[in-house]
Each structure stands twice: as structure tokens, then as C-alpha cells.
Amino acid sequence: MIPHSFIVSPLRLWLCIVIALCFSSVNANLWAETERMPDLQQWRKLCGLYEVATAYMKDVYAKVTIFAPTDDVFTYNPDIRALSQREVLSHMVDTQVIEIGQGKKWEKQTLIRSTINSGYIYITQFENNPGNFSYYANAGMICNHVSNQWGIISGEQYLYKICTPIGHRPYPGTALSFIRDTDKTVFMDRQYNNNELTEMREILNRVPDIALVIFGSSAWNGFHTFFLPTDAAFAKVIDRNRIDREVMLAHVTGVNRVLFTYPWLYDGGLHYYPSIRFSSNIIEDNFKLKISMRNITDRRTGRWDLYVVSEVYERYANFRRGAVWAKILVPNIPVQNGVVHIIDNVLGIVSQTIDQIVMENPKSRVLMRYMNTIGQIVRNYLSATGGLVTFFAPYDYAFEMIPEQIERRMLRDRIWLEQVLKLHIVPAKELVSDEITNETIVNTVDNMRQLYFVKGEWPKNNITYYVIGGGIRTAIIQDNVAATNGIIHYVERVLGVPYQSLWEILKNESDCQVSFKMLENLQLRYSLDPWQVLTPEQNFTFFIPTDLAWQKVSPYLRNRMNDGHHWLALQYVYKRHIIQGQALMYTDLRERTYVMMNDEKVVIRRRGRYFELYWPRGNVVARVIEGGEIAGINGFMHKIDNILIYEPDLHADAPSDGISWLTLLCTISAPFIFRWRLVRLFLVIAFVHSQFPEFLERFLSPKYS
Structure with a gap:
């Protein structure tokens, strides 16, 4: 039987629940919540120094939103530990900012809310991808998404963690x-x-x-x-x-x-x-x-x-x-x-020439030294006020990437240095980035060489412009700098000056990876990556097939070339695409017949504005892709859209395995056989024995099925 003292009336039970809820609500405040959070101890300690800040943290009925820096912010920015009470209160908003946790796009990109110290805080939303947002309080990144806590709610209070400082201490006026x-x-x-x-x-x-x-x-x-x-x-x-x-x-x-x-x-x-x-x-x-x-x-x-x-x-x-x-x-x-x-500059107004802007830029000291080496020949284009030019100015570290032997040669050869600098100047044109497309082609000052452009977009909406000239492709880092006589684009490479071997360049060419994988297992790769450069024997003109070019080759022929038994034939095919002893840039190509590295003749001919390779023996044509010129320290590569190859190449420099013993037998027995019909019969049997497996494989392949 239950004692009477243990029986609780419904009214008494209701009073106990109400009292428990009151005590729990009193304890449920952000001050108590932060005590259990190991990454907010520095913020809690800072608030504990000031009575007003502590009172707001403990008042469960105060409708506030607090942006609290984590301990890492205090570690990397020690000056924040000396914030005054007014500056601490600038982290507290006098309303509930519930929009941050809703996960939807705001009508206004920036919310403006007043703080407890009668200032303002600016909360910004950016959309990473559809439905995924990042939020900032002033300059502080709200990092609750790391722990999936989009708002620590206690009573009427909201708390958001920020993992970067919100900015300098606020100025009290306008x-x-x-x-x-x-x-x-x-x-x-x-x-x-x-x-x-x-x-x-x-x-x-x-x-x-x-x-x-x-x-x-x-x-x-x-x-x-x-x-x-x-x-x-x-x-x-x-x-x-x-x-x-x-x-x-x-x-x-x-x-x-x-x-x-x-x-x-x-x-x-x-x-x-x-x-x-x-x-x-x-x-x-x-x-x-x-x-x-x-x-x-x-x-x-x-x-x-x-x-x-x-x-x-x-x-x-x-x-x-x-x-x-x-x-x-x-x-x-x-x-x-x-x-x-x-x-450090007045916006909107332009009052300096290209020469003056480049001369004052601390990142262009080496460029000015190179231009002064050849006198006023190039600087006249940049300082003249009569005509507009577009100048692609290399940064200092662009010259530092040039190999030492190439740099010494360029400083000795003033004519080449002048050609290199003129390659960076486009006359009579203000070429801004909005006008650049993948089809844009412009002439340089010497009216011989052209510049090509690529508009890259990676990741999404992050647009980078590339300029290609003299076989070098470089990204435009600082674009559309306005001058009184034209436009400046600062680039990260020197156009027309190679800094890698052909093999090193081929590693990073995304549209030539099929050729790179094939050459990786051939002895020819050591010729493309020599120890010694700038010698006639090590100069090459390599017409490199692109990945799309290899897709035009029949699967049977492509698979046989890569089965490991025909590497000599594959190397023989690639040598058909290489001119040894000459480094020909695109402007050096002429309509004539060249003897390739495998001693075969290939004709280079012009068709309209394009050049193409014609291989008479195989009757194959490959077009040289415009803008696909790549300069290396040991020659030039030109991308082509087809491959000079046909099926008899499978037997190039490759001894047959099946004909050896029968041929040897016929050779030994021939002097002793007086019936020439028997000799001919033995030779026919040997030929059929050697060719039958390959014939059977071709017959059973999907191409002939």
C-alpha cells in the first residue's frame, strides 16, 4: 500500500511542473550555453569583463542576435581581446535575425540591422550554388554550417559563430x-x-x-x-x-x-x-x-x-x-x-599614359629594364598620345620563370628581344576583356605574328582570359587597366619566350593526353626532353595529334598500336610528324616538302588561311589548328586535327614472329632442292603461316564483323 505522503495531488503536480519550467527557463540562456561550448570560451571571457554585455547574454527575454567570434579568431588576431564594451556590443543586434537559418534567397543581398550600441551591422548573403548559401556579418564569415548549427537558440536569443574578424573597430560617426x-x-x-x-x-x-x-x-x-x-x-x-x-x-x-x-x-x-x-x-x-x-x-x-x-x-x-x-x-x-x-588611387579618372603606369607599377621593374635595353624603340609605342594601343605587360615573376640559358641568349640578341617585346603590343585598338572571345585574333605591331585568345570559365562564373602569342599561352591577371593612350593587361608569362621542353609542355596539355600517354612508353620521349638545348640537333618541329584526332583512327588500328607489341611501329608513326633540326613557328611554315624524322616526305601546303599536312603515300591530310602553336626550349609544337597513319604501319620496323623458322628452312634447303616448284611452295606456306593469325584477328574484330 502506498503511503499517503507519496501521493501527489494533480494541483501540486502542476505547480511542480511550472516551477521546474521556470527554473529551467532561467538557466536556459546564452551565458550558460556558451559555458558548454569549448570554442567560445574567449568570447565568454571577453563578455564577462563588461556588465552590460554579460546582462544581455544572461537575459532570456532579450530579443537579441549575437555574432560571437570563435577562439581561433582571438588566436590569430590578438588585438580583439582588448575590445571595449562599446565594441563588444557592436557584435550584438537588438532584434532576432531569423533569415540566416531559413535557407532561402533574400530579396536584398545585404540586411542592415542596428546593434545594441546604436550602430549598424551588415549581414550579407552569397549563393554558392542553387540552394547553398554563405553568410557574413560585416567581414566575419558565419561558420555554423561547419557544425550544422544554423543558430544556437536559447529563449528569445540567437547566437551565430563567426570564424573571421568582423572588421576594424567601428567609427562612431558617418x-x-x-x-x-x-x-x-x-x-x-x-x-x-x-x-x-x-x-x-x-x-x-x-x-x-x-x-x-x-x-x-x-x-x-x-x-x-x-x-x-x-x-x-x-x-x-x-x-x-x-x-x-x-x-x-x-x-x-x-x-x-x-x-x-x-x-x-x-x-x-x-x-x-x-x-x-x-x-x-x-x-x-x-x-x-x-x-x-x-x-x-x-x-x-x-x-x-x-x-x-x-x-x-x-x-x-x-x-x-x-x-x-x-x-x-x-x-x-x-x-x-x-x-x-x-x-591609393583616384577612381574613374585617367590621366597617365601606358608608359607612365607601367613605370610606376612596382611589379613591372624587370619589364622596364628590358625595354630600356633596346632604347626607345618599344617605349615610343607606349608613350605616344596620338594612337591607341593594347599592351600585354608581363609581371616581374614572368621573367624569373625564363631558364637562364634562354635569358642570356635573349639579352645578347637585341633583335630577338625587340621581336619579343613587340609581340605584346596590339596597335590601333582598345581591346577590353568584354570583346574577347575564343574566335578573337589580332595582329601585333610587326604585322607578322598574331595573338589568339581563350575565354576560360572554371569554376562556374569564374571567367579567366588567356592570350596566346609566339607559342606561349598566359593568363591575364590584371585586365582592362585604362590609360590615356590605350589599355594594359598584366600577364603572368612572357609571350614568345619558351621556358619548358616540349615533353614538359605536353604533360599539361589537356587536349593532347592520348599522345602523351603513348609517348610515355617510347624512346622518342627522351628526344623531346633533352639535357642540352639550343643546339641544331635538338631542335624539333612536332605536329602533335590532339585527342580528337586519335578518335578518327579505327579502333582496330589504335588498339594494335597500343598493345605493347607494336611500339616500334607507333614510334615510326610519331616520327612521321616530326621535323628534326628545325624549329619552325607558325609564321615560318611554307608550302614545300619536308623530310620527316622517319625519312618520309610530307608536304606542307596552304588552304586559305590555314596550313595543312599532306602525306602522299597514305593519302592523308591533317590541318594545322590555328592558335595551336606551342613554343618550347627545344622547338615548336603545332596541334593537328588528323593523324598521318594507315594499317601497313603495323609492320614498320617490327619483325614477324611466325615466318622465322620456315624462312630459315627454305633458305637452308634451297640449294639442295632442284625442283623450283617446291621452293615456291615452301615460300607460300611460310607466308601464309606468318600472316594467318593477323588475318584471323582482323576478320574477327568488330570492324569486320
Whole structure:
């Protein structure tokens, strides 16, 4: 029988449940939640220093959203540990940001929410692929997706982990007050100041409408991204009268486009944001002049620099077609009406020639030294103001990749050096990247050689442009740099100067991998990759069949060539595609007959704008693919769309296995046999015995079935 003391009435049970829920709700706060999270201990310790921050973390009824840096952020950025209470509160939003966990595309790419300290935080969404999104709070990447915790919810509170710093400490005023501020104490213990913005201050004083309405805008007018040039940037402008209201507005993005460096870089620089146009007291987006952010990585050190790029799609007013690149010196300074980035160049305005821009670029010192070696022959094209040119300027590390023996020869041979530099110049043309397609072909200054282009897209929407000249293909790293007399594209290779052997190049040619796999097992590969270069015996002109060319060969013949028993025949076929002792570039090809490496004759003839190979004995024609020229330190390769091959090649340089003993028997018995009919019979039997297995294999193959 149950004692009466153990019997609980329904009313008493209900009161116990209510009391338990009250106690559990009191304990269920973010302060208690973070205590159990090993990667948020530094954030919890920082909040514990300030009463207001701790109170919000413990108050379960406060409808807040907290963006908490993980311990790794504090480890790699120790200065964050010294944040003041006001700066800690800038990580806390006074509303619930539930949009992050919904997993759907926002109508606005950037959400603007007020923080507890009366500032603003900017939450950005980027779509990686359909249905997969990444989120950023200012410059901090929200990393809850790593642990599948899209929001740590406790009562009315939300908490999101961020795995990169959200940016510099926020400035308490607007962009205009940031420029005009003369109180040095405001910038104490900060990684930025406004000491180098005096020119910007004077210009804004001359245009009070732009200064007050845009740079000093409030939340009612909208939020922007401000790019502020330093005094040194304004010193580069030759004609100061060209700096007007339109130029100032080119440094401000459209309304409610608040863009920090880290999320913008994640965007890949693919989205171009319009700048501000200010007319009739109405703020509009200027779609003629657009802004993007790019990064350029140094291939030697792995360090990368941030740039903002203002690009004009059509000429208007004082703006030229092309892009102006400005390096971001101090990024991500949050202000009350957006974010500020300090840059080293004035956007939108172009006042220097190609020669002046290249000469001032610290990554083009070696290029200038090479151009000065041959005098003013090349620099006249780049400094003249009468005509437009497009210049493909190699970076310094492009020259460092040239082998030493090639570099010595180029410095001794001034004529060759001049030809190499002229190969990088396209006269009478402003060639911007929007005009480049896979069919684009342009003539260079010497009017003999041409440049070809490839528009690559990998991964999706990440477009890279390649230029091919003199047998060298190089990527365009910094494109569309505008000058008063043309356009500059910075590239990572020197056109016309080889730096690898033909065998090393063949390894990386994606459309010639079938030929590479075949040559890997042949002795011919050692001729293509010699120890000694720049000697006549080691020079080759190799007409390399592409993968599509091998698909035109019958499966029977292709399989027999690769069965391991006909490697001598396969090598004999490849020698039919090689001219030994001559390195012929595309412009050196002539209509004549050449003796190939296997001592056979092949005719090179022109058909319209193309060259083709004609092999008379096999009656086979292979077209030389235009733009498929590749230069190596021991010759040139030209891609062709067919193979000079036929079935009798299977017996080239390959002794027959079945004829040996019968032929030997006939040879020994011939002097002793007086009946010549018997001799002929023995020879017929030997021939049939040797050819029957191959005939049977061909008869049973799918081709003849």
C-alpha cells in the first residue's frame, strides 16, 4: 500500500511542473550555453569583463542576435581581446535575425540591422550554388554550417559563430565626419586614422551638397560603400581640374550596397555594383560606371593584395573606357552610414599614359629594364598620345620563370628581344576583356605574328582570359587597366619566350593526353626532353595529334598500336610528324616538302588561311589548328586535327614472329632442292603461316564483323 505522503495531488503536480519550467527557463540562456561550448570560451571571457554585455547574454527575454567570434579568431588576431564594451556590443543586434537559418534567397543581398550600441551591422548573403548559401556579418564569415548549427537558440536569443574578424573597430560617426574629424583621441589604439585624407576633405568642402547628402547621409537616405583616396593618390592626377563632382561620386556605391572585403572577395569579383549619380537632388545608380573588388595573388610568396576596380563600359563625360585599379590600403572601417575603405588611387579618372603606369607599377621593374635595353624603340609605342594601343605587360615573376640559358641568349640578341617585346603590343585598338572571345585574333605591331585568345570559365562564373602569342599561352591577371593612350593587361608569362621542353609542355596539355600517354612508353620521349638545348640537333618541329584526332583512327588500328607489341611501329608513326633540326613557328611554315624524322616526305601546303599536312603515300591530310602553336626550349609544337597513319604501319620496323623458322628452312634447303616448284611452295606456306593469325584477328574484330 502506498503511503499517503507519496501521493501527489494533480494541483501540486502542476505547480511542480511550472516551477521546474521556470527554473529551467532561467538557466536556459546564452551565458550558460556558451559555458558548454569549448570554442567560445574567449568570447565568454571577453563578455564577462563588461556588465552590460554579460546582462544581455544572461537575459532570456532579450530579443537579441549575437555574432560571437570563435577562439581561433582571438588566436590569430590578438588585438580583439582588448575590445571595449562599446565594441563588444557592436557584435550584438537588438532584434532576432531569423533569415540566416531559413535557407532561402533574400530579396536584398545585404540586411542592415542596428546593434545594441546604436550602430549598424551588415549581414550579407552569397549563393554558392542553387540552394547553398554563405553568410557574413560585416567581414566575419558565419561558420555554423561547419557544425550544422544554423543558430544556437536559447529563449528569445540567437547566437551565430563567426570564424573571421568582423572588421576594424567601428567609427562612431558617418563617412563625412570620419574625413573631417580633427580629434586625434578618437583614433587612439586604432589601426586607422584620417591623417592622409586632407585633399579629400578640401574637395568635399567645395561640394557641400555631395558631402552632406551622400558622405554624411543618414539611415533615411541609405547606406553605401565609400572608397577614400589618400593625398598621394590625388598627387598622381596631372590635371586637377578634372576632379569634379562626378569623380567624387565614382567612389561611392549605390544605395544599400555595403560591401566588405572578405564577403566581396568570396563573390569572386563577378558582380559589378553601380556607383552613385547625383542629379536634381535625387540619388540614382550610375550604371555606366560600375565597381568591383578583386585580389591579385603573388605566385612567389602566396600573399595577395586587394584592389577596387572602377570600370566604364562606354565613354561619357570625362571618363574613358576601361578600368582604374586602386589598391586598398586600409579595408573594412564600419561607419554609421556604411563602410569605408582607404585606397591609393583616384577612381574613374585617367590621366597617365601606358608608359607612365607601367613605370610606376612596382611589379613591372624587370619589364622596364628590358625595354630600356633596346632604347626607345618599344617605349615610343607606349608613350605616344596620338594612337591607341593594347599592351600585354608581363609581371616581374614572368621573367624569373625564363631558364637562364634562354635569358642570356635573349639579352645578347637585341633583335630577338625587340621581336619579343613587340609581340605584346596590339596597335590601333582598345581591346577590353568584354570583346574577347575564343574566335578573337589580332595582329601585333610587326604585322607578322598574331595573338589568339581563350575565354576560360572554371569554376562556374569564374571567367579567366588567356592570350596566346609566339607559342606561349598566359593568363591575364590584371585586365582592362585604362590609360590615356590605350589599355594594359598584366600577364603572368612572357609571350614568345619558351621556358619548358616540349615533353614538359605536353604533360599539361589537356587536349593532347592520348599522345602523351603513348609517348610515355617510347624512346622518342627522351628526344623531346633533352639535357642540352639550343643546339641544331635538338631542335624539333612536332605536329602533335590532339585527342580528337586519335578518335578518327579505327579502333582496330589504335588498339594494335597500343598493345605493347607494336611500339616500334607507333614510334615510326610519331616520327612521321616530326621535323628534326628545325624549329619552325607558325609564321615560318611554307608550302614545300619536308623530310620527316622517319625519312618520309610530307608536304606542307596552304588552304586559305590555314596550313595543312599532306602525306602522299597514305593519302592523308591533317590541318594545322590555328592558335595551336606551342613554343618550347627545344622547338615548336603545332596541334593537328588528323593523324598521318594507315594499317601497313603495323609492320614498320617490327619483325614477324611466325615466318622465322620456315624462312630459315627454305633458305637452308634451297640449294639442295632442284625442283623450283617446291621452293615456291615452301615460300607460300611460310607466308601464309606468318600472316594467318593477323588475318584471323582482323576478320574477327568488330570492324569486320
